[in-house]
Amino acid sequence: MSARSIRLWSVIHKWTSLLCTLFLLVICLTGLPLIFREEIGDWLNDDPPYAAMPPDTPMASLDGMAAQGLHRYPGQIVTSIFVDDDEPKVLVFMAPSWRAFIDDPRSRHWLKFDARTARLLHDSDPMSKGGPDFLTLMLRLHTDLFAGLPGSLFLGAMGCVFVAALVSGVVLYAPFMRRLPFGTVRARRSRRLRWLDLHNLLGVVAAAWMLTLGLTGVLNELTMPLFALWQNTDVRAMLHRWQGEAPPTGADLSSPDAAFRAVKAALPGMEVVSLVYPGSPFGTPFHYVLWAKGTTPLTSRLFSPVLVDARTGALTAVMRMPWYLRALELSRPLHFGDYGGMPLKIIWASLDIATIVVLGSGLYLWLKRGRIPMESQRPGNETISMQEAPVRTAAE
């Protein structure tokens, strides 16, 4: 690589790194507890335990659980029902009205039921009441800095900058390291050189993982625009034939239980995990939207939306997800690291810590940069070692 190329890549590495380091540090630090969100959630949960019942006990009536919610909150609406596939839990989400929900999604609250007995285990406050809990705080800082869509898009842009910093860092690795054995950390040299070697070692060893997390993170930040695109194209086209009809209201709604059964019969081997009521901004005005998924490690990440006519209860369509939403679904496990049990989570956390060290050491190298003339930074120049020159250029 010519000295000119090294200088160019060094400038790219320096500025992209400086631009994204602070935000990436926030993302990495908040991501650490999020790796263990299920375990932390269980630990913080003080709800009554589920009833001890045989594992094959059938699910209680969803209609009954929705009716319990409506009885408890007269005049309110059910917005969706979530059926957990991991524990016997059903969540019934409610809101004062669709208008209130659309104006402020945090007006929602939820009731947690034992899925087999339909016993109410928890009645939440509206999400707008009180501050966020620990995991919500971490998640919001990780995904949108409490700024909604603009925050998501900003962090997505920072993710792109991080990917550019990674690529330029990898390009600069060879000029740095070609005269050193792989993995050298010169412990007997200056502190700055030691951190430089550590930065190079951790950076190159974790590069593929960091690149994967960076790219999948960017894709995840595009969740809202991608779903909006799908709703405004495929879903809108599909709803064309209902145009002009009056949407069903509470009294017109068919049974959610029947909708669940219809979808399970139409998609054998798949699990139905949620039902969105008609009128929701995440659904259609005329249908229950049921989300079904497979049961293997891969297919359990791929969701299929099924539309059931909310008035008649007839299955309307199993929709095909567009490629960009399939890509988004595939990117999620690769970002969350939640598909290989606790050992994978521990590996994820360790690589996250390695990334924090790479970011921190990069910042340290920049803060401790020396005053070295550009001429002496060229590879092969005697005034500065080959291993040090490009790194100094990058850090400055």
Add this chain to the structure above:
Amino acid sequence: MTPPAIGRPAVWRWPIAIAMLTVFGLFAALLGQGGVWLWLSWAALAFPLAVILACLSRSGKAGRQGR
């Protein structure tokens, strides 16, 4: 000045091997059906961590011997 071509591939030997193992590990648990694929995924993704620890341990020993 362009450095000699000899030695260039050697610089990339370990990083490329680690990157390939990482990609294999990332997809083994996702595309495999549990069981042995899960173990292979854990082993492949733990390898970069083992390399970091080995290099740091080697450096620590060299540092102590130099004092």
